Amino acid sequence: MTLALTTALGAALAGQSLAPLAAGPIRSAFVAVFVLVGTFFLLIGTVGLLRLPDVYNRMHATSKATTLGAASMFLANVAYFGVLGEGLTALVGIVFLFLTAPTGAHMISRSAQKMGVEFADGATWPGGQSRPDEPADADPEPSDD
Amino acid sequence: MVSEPVSGTLGLLVVGGLVVASLVTLAAGYRVVRGPTTPDRVVALDVIGTNVVAIALLFALVTGQGLFVDVSLVLAIIGFISTVAVARYVTEGDIIE
Numbered sequence A: 001m002t003l004a005l006t007t008a009l010g011a012a013l014a015g016q017s018l019a020p021l022a023a024g025p026i027r028s029a030f031v032a033v034f035v036l037v038g039t040f041f042l043l044i045g046t047v048g049l050l051r052l053p054d055v056y057n058r059m060h061a062t063s064k065a066t067t068l069g070a071a072s073m074f075l076a077n078v079a080y081f082g083v084l085g086e087g088l089t090a091l092v093g094i095v096f097l098f099l100t101a102p103t104g105a106h107m108i109s110r111s112a113q114k115m116g117v118e119f120a121d122g123a124t125w126p127g128g129q130s131r132p133d134e135p136a137d138a139d140p141e142p143s144d145d
Numbered sequence B: 001m002v003s004e005p006v007s008g009t010l011g012l013l014v015v016g017g018l019v020v021a022s023l024v025t026l027a028a029g030y031r032v033v034r035g036p037t038t039p040d041r042v043v044a045l046d047v048i049g050t051n052v053v054a055i056a057l058l059f060a061l062v063t064g065q066g067l068f069v070d071v072s073l074v075l076a077i078i079g080f081i082s083t084v085a086v087a088r089y090v091t092e093g094d095i096i097e
Helices: A002-013 A025-051 A055-081 A086-115 B008-034 B038-063 B067-092
Strands: none
Touching (some): A025 A055, A025 B038, A055 A086, A086 B038, B008 B038, B038 B067
């Protein structure tokens, strides 16, 4: 990855970024590897979404695998378009994806636990109790206005 | 900056990745329809959103037009906002108090 970034940065600094990019062998190889890895992770994430037993397990599979898959697609675009220009937008997209995907998954799982969605196959909370009434980070005095 | 579309073996690979990502997005629709609970459907819609981001990025490679990277970034933002909105609506009953 460092080599591709260095190559792209060197090409951009040399003023070649204004001309149409000819995908050299090294750049093509990096794009191919990133696209393959991204496709693999997207496939794994969806298989987990379809096969796992309850909503928490499905979230466990999808929130990590599809994030890595989309981030790998972003990296393929960085390798193809160069670090400057559209590649910089793609790097911003990676940062945004890694910030928002865990936040969204946490909010969905918290709302699922508040709705009373049960675990599959008799899985229990640690400590032996069947189900706590409130999440651990809930407000002690919920303000219903 | 408009670049050339991918061509040759790399073009075939990128188009193959595009086809696989599209099929995977269709398969995630099964969980949207059949998901037993509402959070299942929200998770499946979140996965569809992330897959569409990846499809937009692959489309940027296929067409060689870098503006689709911006399209994917906007799609990621809309997906996150919709996920948070639905999660709040399910628990709180409303989104904006």
